[in-house]
Amino acid sequence: xxxxxxxxxxxxxxxxxxxxxxxxxxxxxxxxxxxxxxxxxxxxxxxxxxxxxxxxxxxxxxxxxxxxxxxxxxxxxxxxxxxxxxxxxxxxxxxxxxxxxxxxxxxxxxxxxxxxxxxxxxxxxxxxxxxxxxxxxxxxxxxxxxxxxxxxxxxxxxxxxxxxxxxxxxxxxxxxxxxxxxxxxxxxxxxxxxxxxxxxxxxxxxxxxxxxxxxxxxxxxxxxxxxxxxxxxxxxxxxxxxxxxxxxxxxxxxxxxxxxxxx
Amino acid sequence: xxxxxxxxxxxxxxxxxxxxxxxxxxxxxxxxxxxxxxxxxxxxxxxxxxxxxxxxxxxxxxxxxxxxxxxxxxxxxxxxxxxxxxxxxxxxxxxxxxxxxxxxxxxxxxxxxxxxxxxxxxxxxxxxxxxxxxxxxxxxxxxxxxxxxxxxxxxxxxxxxxxxxxxxxxxxxxxxxxxxxxxxxxxxxxxxxxxxxxxxxxxxxxxxxxxxxxxxxxxxxxxxxxxxxxxxxxxxxxxxxxxxxxxxxxxxxxxxxxxxxxxxxxx
Amino acid sequence: xxxxxxxxxxxxxxxxxxxxxxxxxxxxxxxxxxxxxxxxxxxxxxxxxxxxxxxxxxxxxxxxxxxxxxxxxxxxxxxxxxxxxxxxxxxxxxxxxxxxxxxxxxxxxxxxxxxxxxxxxxxxxxxxxxxxxxxxxxxxxxxxxxxxxxxxxxxxxxxxxxxxxxxxxxxxxxxxxxxxxxxxxxxxxxxxxxxxxxxxxxxxxxxxxxxxxxxxxxxxxxxxxxxxxxxxxxxxxxxxxxxxxxxxxxxxxxxxxxxxxxxxxx
Numbered sequence: 009x010x011x012x013x014x015x016x017x018x019x020x021x022x023x024x025x026x027x028x029x030x031x032x033x034x035x036x037x038x039x040x041x042x043x044x045x046x047x048x049x050x051x052x053x054x055x056x057x058x059x060x061x062x063x064x065x066x067x068x069x070x071x072x073x074x075x076x077x078x079x080x081x082x083x084x085x086x087x088x089x090x091x092x093x094x095x096x097x098x099x100x101x102x103x104x105x106x107x108x109x110x111x112x113x114x115x116x117x118x119x120x121x122x123x124x125x126x127x128x129x130x131x132x133x134x135x136x137x138x139x140x141x142x143x144x145x146x147x148x149x150x151x152x153x154x155x156x157x158x159x160x161x162x163x164x165x166x167x168x169x170x171x172x173x174x175x176x177x178x179x180x181x182x183x184x185x186x187x188x189x190x191x192x193x194x195x196x197x198x199x200x201x202x203x204x205x206x207x208x209x210x211x212x213x214x215x216x217x218x219x220x221x222x223x224x225x226x227x228x229x230x231x232x233x234x235x236x237x238x239x240x241x242x243x244x245x246x247x248x249x250x251x252x253x254x255x256x257x258x259x260x261x262x263x264x265x266x267x268x269x270x271x
Numbered sequence: 272x273x274x275x276x277x278x279x280x281x282x283x284x285x286x287x288x289x290x291x292x293x294x295x296x297x298x299x300x301x302x303x304x305x306x307x308x309x310x311x312x313x314x315x316x317x318x319x320x321x322x323x324x325x326x327x328x329x330x331x332x333x334x335x336x337x338x339x340x341x342x343x344x345x346x347x348x349x350x351x352x353x354x355x356x357x358x359x360x361x362x363x364x365x366x367x368x369x370x371x372x373x374x375x376x377x378x379x380x381x382x383x384x385x386x387x388x389x390x391x392x393x394x395x396x397x398x399x400x401x402x403x404x405x406x407x408x409x410x411x412x413x414x415x416x417x418x419x420x421x422x423x424x425x426x427x428x429x430x431x432x433x434x435x436x437x438x439x440x441x442x443x444x445x446x447x448x449x450x451x452x453x454x455x456x457x458x459x460x461x462x463x464x465x466x467x468x469x470x471x472x473x474x475x476x477x478x479x480x481x482x483x484x485x486x487x488x489x490x491x492x493x494x495x496x497x498x499x500x501x502x503x504x505x506x507x508x509x510x511x512x513x514x515x516x517x518x519x520x521x522x523x524x525x526x527x528x529x530x531x532x533x534x535x536x537x538x
Numbered sequence: 539x540x541x542x543x544x545x546x547x548x549x550x551x552x553x554x555x556x557x558x559x560x561x562x563x564x565x566x567x568x569x570x571x572x573x574x575x576x577x578x579x580x581x582x583x584x585x586x587x588x589x590x591x592x593x594x595x596x597x598x599x600x601x602x603x604x605x606x607x608x609x610x611x612x613x614x615x616x617x618x619x620x621x622x623x624x625x626x627x628x629x630x631x632x633x634x635x636x637x638x639x640x641x642x643x644x645x646x647x648x649x650x651x652x653x654x655x656x657x658x659x660x661x662x663x664x665x666x667x668x669x670x671x672x673x674x675x676x677x678x679x680x681x682x683x684x685x686x687x688x689x690x691x692x693x694x695x696x697x698x699x700x701x702x703x704x705x706x707x708x709x710x711x712x713x714x715x716x717x718x719x720x721x722x723x724x725x726x727x728x729x730x731x732x733x734x735x736x737x738x739x740x741x742x743x744x745x746x747x748x749x750x751x752x753x754x755x756x757x758x759x760x761x762x763x764x765x766x767x768x769x770x771x772x773x774x775x776x777x778x779x780x781x782x783x784x785x786x787x788x789x790x791x792x793x794x795x796x797x798x799x800x801x802x803x804x
Contacts, residue, residue, distance in 0.1 A: 057449050059445060059448065059449055082451075083451040083452070083453060084451060085451070086448070086449060086450065086451035087450065087451035088451075089449070090450075091446065091449040091450075093442065093445075093446055095442050097442040097443050097445060097446035098443060098446075099443045099447075099460060099461055099464050099465070100440075100443075100464075100465075101464040101465065101467065101468075102460070102464050106460070110446070110447055110450060110452070110460055111450055113447065113450055113451070113452035113453075113456045113457075113460065114450055114451030114452050114453075118453075118455060118456065118459075121456050121459060121460065122459055163446075166446075166450070167450075170450055170451070
């Protein structure tokens, strides 16, 4: 259970990016966050694992407050929060296995990390997860030899290796082709059920959001202005979420939606 | 529409402004040359005599004298050892310096400036000047040479490695921080793999440069083939000088070939 | 986990797959390094004496002594003059040599001569060249100018030849097709393409000649290096430190200027 209350984030003296945001995500649910570029979606996710320092407000994960943690305690909290990135953020020159084991870095001692002496359990778990997403045969390949969809699977497995209590996905499909993009969304949806994880997905593609998630949250200018089931997201709701945003952006979102209707 | 007048149709390659710039550039160069030639402390008869003297020197070098090839060979090996050992040590010492002089990894402002100071002072003092200093300290010999080469290499390696660290892709670093990995582990997994190619490229490049620099250390008494060269020149043994020069060409070209091969294999 | 099958173990694939080659290389490298280190005449008494001497040198060097600034300035101006003249001479000679050493322009025998010239000039450290010239034409700036001319050829001709090999061949063909003479083709189709590189290289070379002139002076080829060597020879460590500091300052300034000019041109 993730509970965010009155979250504010302000960079310097500018207009706040997040303006007193409240959000609750119960276990085992997949939530899409939609909104135009610059609405604060990415900042919201990064506040949760504190890659971005929130200005004020509270974020609780399973009853533990995250905003006041420092140093070692922050690192321990981060281990429980898996994150998937738009650009995959893999270490290109390391093998797939090493990238996957990066998810365990918060748990293992330094010498094991340095000598690549991962424990049998970790290796076994890595293979199980990699088999689950279909990349086990790539274990010894370098990350930059993989295709985009495969790289994102590595990213997903890396996050799962952390034994996370929640998954944050920041535009996980934005750099992928349509087919891989659908596969990744399906994967996230089924994994959330299998592992009983709450998953928060920032997403640009409204059609995918409708198709793969049970709940959609709309953000605009740092506030939540829509929160409901996919079927509640009608044209007027879409207009509120995307109104006052650059026309191009809005068009893009609508196009994606109409394509989904056709397919 | 009237025809443009002849004057307007006249073509010239440069606009007046460009022409003035070029003209000013030429004037500066001409002035610099006149000033240099006029005030330089030159004994002109020596200059006119120079081609004859140089020709004479070359004539005295032929044929090269190979009888002490053994000594020359071992001096070459010594030169190689100086370059290799100095590069090897300098590569490792330069890593922490690179780390503190890269803006994105340095712990604080003080370490940043300390790192930059070390880099600048090492880079601006030439190997031979370092060698003069260390020969004065440790006495003539290989040790002074190795330390001199090392000191000069630190700045070069540290600067290039530091720049490589500054240019890394930030995204894997962010991802690893998000997994809760400590700073040391983030360096190990996200920064080290990204700078490894530069590390090898820069080390090989510096080894190649150091091989050349090692050939002259002997001229200030810091070991290597230069010692034999200096001795031969002092005793006017020009045929031996010729052999040493040939040996240096062979060493340098072989070094360049090895460096190119390593570069291809490793990177 | 007791159901761990062999496929469930993982080791990082080694950098060199063949274990014999891998361990062989490691052993050879270790043996070489330890042998090379063992040939060092490393004795601690000398090092500890050295530390004393270092203390004496450094205490003698502080504070740096700028009182003989006339000598200092004279040395620097001479270095600058050497650098300017050597750069111009070097550039003048580099252009024909670069054309000779460009595979796409020159015929084979000329190409080989050009390459050989570049390789020979590049192989010798300027200090070695300087010693020979000092022997041939005597102590002083002339030896310095000749040395740095050779040094400039080694670098400029090499870079320029590489640039010529990369030129857009279409322009050359266009001129040839219009029946232009060989030298005119070079002038109108090749020179304009390499000019920007040439100017950038000249400024870079002026900068590095200034640096190098501080070094070749150490073996008697004039300039600030000779002043430094004299100070060192007379154990005037405070003056030597002053010279070194000024050399560092000048190098930093000239590096900054040359960097700015080159950025403005490119």
